[in-house]
Amino acid sequence: MDKKLLRLALPLTILIAAAGCSKQPQDEAAGYPGDKAITIVVPFAAGGPTDRVARDLAEAMRKPLGNATIVVDNAAGAGGSIGANKVAKAKNDGYTLLVHHIGMATMPSLVRNIPFSVENDFEYLGLINDVPMTVIGKPALAANDYKELQAWIQQNKGKINLGNAGVGSASHLCGMLFQQASGTDMTAVAYKGTGPAMTDLIAGQIDLMCDQTTNTTSQIEAKKVKAYAVTTAQRVNTPVLKDLPTLQEMGHQGFSVSIFHGLYAPKGTPPGILKKLNEALKVAVKDPDFIRKQEGLGAVVVNDNRVEPAEHKKFVQGEIAKWTPAIKAAGVYVE
């Protein structure tokens, strides 16, 4: 080949070879998920509210992912940061996902030095739902409504135990804000999730807890715990919860805590796989069975554009911007 032609041909060959090597998003996703099981990491103990959401979601996403096997791994501890860190560092091949809640927005300001970056270490796959919280008490408490609870709190200052799922969890955040609103310090008892904390509350080992309705609704209905109030600005429509007052109605101005759950993958998961997962999530949040189960537990399944990855991320960034100064102002962060 003459030298001039060779000079033209070489870069062309390199370009063609490079194009052959770089996989297109469709290629990476072609066999996904196939027979290999997808693991959804829940950063709290089994039998709790985040676990409930993740298991119902896994069921609803199975079919749109070609009857995939989806298993739940409860990587609990440290208020949710152990499980989140596990996914941040996991292989980014679409087989390890995370279901997490508001902790993604509040943990960085509630807890110092978490070992991952909420904004940089994850792919955002879409929001799942919004869930109110409830203030509940052990069944033996004499207080029958919120006013009586406040009187009991004042009479028992210094003696009250409040369960939570560890520093940085939603129950930790809600519990701190509740203590501040009640003007009382309580002793926090940390669990690996509010599933096991609920068992102890029912047994009377702890006095109070603030937890998502996806854990509390069935226990309230079965009268295994006493329910005093909801944490959202509006009352909750679900039959079991509709008569509970909001904390705002009870005089705690501005008290408004609602828990969102979202789906995440490790940063760098191939775009074609992210697309498949987001499409499956979109099918799941329209699944009547999933919606019925979640609504029965007081949750509102996402029905707006926050199911889109970019909107999900924007929403979490908004929550970070909202909660960081609120947590600092309330002085409820942990050094």
Ligand code: ASP
């Ligand atoms: N409700 C818990 C929390 O306080 C978490 C859980 O067990 O799902 O964050």
